[in-house]
Amino acid sequence: EVHLVESGGGLVQPGGSLRLSCVASGITFSSHWMHWVRQAPGKGLMWVSKINSDGSSTDYADSVKGRFTISRDNAKNTLFLQMNSLRVEDTAVYYCTRALGTLDDWGQGALVTVSS
Amino acid sequence: EIVLTQSPGTLSLSPGERATLSCRASQSVSSTYFAWFQQKPGQAPRLLIYSASRRPTGIPDRFSGSGSGTDFTLTISRLEPEDFAVYYCQQYGTSPWTFGQGTKVEVK
Numbered sequence: 445e446v447h448l449v450e451s452g453g454g455l456v457q458p459g460g461s462l463r464l465s466c467v468a469s470g471i472t473f474s475s476h477w478m479h480w481v482r483q484a485p486g487k488g489l490m491w492v493s494k495i496n497s498d499g500s501s502t503d504y505a506d507s508v509k510g511r512f513t514i515s516r517d518n519a520k521n522t523l524f525l526q527m528n529s530l531r532v533e534d535t536a537v538y539y540c541t542r543a544l545g546t547l548d549d550w551g552q553g554a555l556v557t558v559s560s
Numbered sequence: 561e562i563v564l565t566q567s568p569g570t571l572s573l574s575p576g577e578r579a580t581l582s583c584r585a586s587q588s589v590s591s592t593y594f595a596w597f598q599q600k601p602g603q604a605p606r607l608l609i610y611s612a613s614r615r616p617t618g619i620p621d622r623f624s625g626s627g628s629g630t631d632f633t634l635t636i637s638r639l640e641p642e643d644f645a646v647y648y649c650q651q652y653g654t655s656p657w658t659f660g661q662g663t664k665v666e667v668k
Contacts, residue, residue, distance in 0.1 A: 479657075489597075489605065489648055491657040505656050539604055545611065546595040546652045550604035 446470040446549040448540045453554030460530050464554055466523040466540030474498070474518035477543040480525050482536035483553075492538070493525065508534075530558045562586055564649050566660035572668040579636040581663045583649035588629045593653030596625055596634045599662075600645045608647075609634065639665070 452464040464480070480492040493504045493514040502514050513526040523540055537553040563586040573579055583596075591612035597605040607616055609625035612632060622637040636643055644667055649660040 488661050489599075489650075489659040491659070494657075503655055546593075546607065546650065546657075547597075547605075548607050548610075548616065550606070552604055 446542065448542060448549060448551035450538065450540050450551045450554035453538065453556045455557045455559065456530055457560050458530060458532055458558055460558070461526070461528045462530065462556060463527070464525040464538055464540075464556070466525075466551055468521045468523070468540075468542065471542060471549075473516075473521040478514075478516060478523045479541045479543055479547060480514060480523075481539045481541055481547060481550075482534075482556075483539070484533075484536045487536075490536075494543070495523070527556070530556075532558050534558050561656055562589060562651050562654055562658050564651060564658055564660035566647075566649055566663045568663060569661075570664045570666060572666050573639055574668045575639050575641055577639050579634075579639055579643070579665055581634040581636075581647055581649075581665075583627075583632045583634075583660050585630045585632070585651060589632075589651045590653045591628045591632075593651055594625075594627070594632055595650045595652060596623075597648045597650060597659075598643075598645050599648065605648065636665075 447469045450466045479494040495502045495514045511529045515524045535558045539553045540551040541547040542549040565584045567582045594612040596609040599605040613625045624635045646662045646664045
């Protein structure tokens with residue numbers, strides 16, 4: 445069974461930084477593209493970023509480009525999202541997802557709150 | 561960016577009824593790269609349909625997807641109590657991957 449467990453969420457002031465982690469189990473982590481998707485409170489889903497299996501290729505939504513960095517450590521089955529220059533509008537639950545084709549498996553999410 | 565527009569915003573139905581949800585894309589999407597997700601309150605989304613019409617293992621066959629080009633449909637043949645939730649369409653053929661705004665299926 446696939447398990448994706450996010451951590452690292454919390455309350456941060458505007459302009460601050462936070463790093464999310466996602467530990468995967470039940471899969472061959474190093475074989476899969478991985479993504480982050482977020483959901484603002486009471487709102488819909490928004491794709492944030494993706495990374496290929498060996499970490500050599502990444503992509504970002506325009507709204508986070510230049511501020512967020514996705515990375516992975518295949519030896520530790522862990523996905524990361526480094527979030528800098530955080531804005532109030534980045535407040536959301538951030539989901540780690542595994543892609544076979546689309547977003548096939550999801551973690552339970554980590555809440556990030558950006559507020560002064 | 562491909563914009564996906566779902567209709568209706570809310571669907572009020574009774575258990576046992578048929579639900580038909582629509583998603584229209586702002587430009588053509590390959591059916592190979594079109595999906596539907598279900599989300600219940602406090603839970604992560606769950607993949608229901610991929611490649612427009614294919615069900616992952618474990619998804620009941622009362623869920624079916626169809627469509628091509630710019631118009632796609634999710635049908636729930638007979639609503640079960642656990643099917644009342646929010647449903648999102650998604651395209652994953654063109655970056656950025658995008659979602660519709662969601663359709664809430666609620667108990668009438």
